[in-house]
Amino acid sequence: MHPHFYHWHNRAELKTESPLLQPRWDAAAKFAEELSADRVCALLRLALFGTAVTEFAKGFSEEMVKQEPTFPPDGNAELLRVMATAALYSQMETESNEADAVALGLLAAAFQPDRIQPVCKELMQRATDYIATESERLRPTPKVEGKY
Numbered sequence: 001m002h003p004h005f006y007h008w009h010n011r012a013e014l015k016t017e018s019p020l021l022q023p024r025w026d027a028a029a030k031f032a033e034e035l036s037a038d039r040v041c042a043l044l045r046l047a048l049f050g051t052a053v054t055e056f057a058k059g060f061s062e063e064m065v066k067q068e069p070t071f072p073p074d075g076n077a078e079l080l081r082v083m084a085t086a087a088l089y090s091q092m093e094t095e096s097n098e099a100d101a102v103a104l105g106l107l108a109a110a111f112q113p114d115r116i117q118p119v120c121k122e123l124m125q126r127a128t129d130y131i132a133t134e135s136e137r138l139r140p141t142p143k144v145e146g147k148y
Contacts, residue, residue: 001025002089002122020070027067028086031060035091035098044105047084047123048116050077060084085119092130100134103127 001022035043042056057080064071064083072079088106092099106127109116118124 002086005086020068023068024064024071024083025086025090027064027071028083029090030067031063031083032087032091032098035102037101040098040101040105043084043088044102044109046081047088048106048109048118050081050117081119085123089123089126092126095130095134095137099130103130103134107131 002025005021005025032043039056042060045051046057046060057077060083061071061073061076061080064080065073071083088102091102103126106124110124110127
């Protein structure tokens with residue numbers, strides 16, 4: 001769980017109970033374990049723009065309730081944005097094709113910063129850090145053998 005998740009969550013629920021935070025983070029991370037291209041796009045749209053396809057938002061909310069029973073099933077638009085942010089952030093904790101898609105989607109959205117409204121600045125910073133780390137990891141080591 002990100003150390004500032006309390007503050008992200010506080011955007012949606014002013015009286016956040018600390019014992020709820022870890023189960024909610026875990027529910028978001030579990031949702032992000034199997035991401036399709038459609039889910040990545042829907043999570044990005046929800047986290048950055050505050051809009052979501054109604055069908056996706058309904059399914060996402062149902063999944064959160066199933067994973068974490070105290071999650072409110074209705075009237076949870078801002079809380080869904082927080083959970084989408086947690087899902088995206090947790091996806092970038094390990095390298096994968098899905099994490100690459102998430103990070104690149106976040107960076108692409110950042111080209112017009114006045115259009116996006118991320119829940120927290122840490123999400124965008126994580127995308128930048130993830131891409132930098134991955135580019136270094138994938139860059140081949142040059143062979144500099146020989147006599148000079």
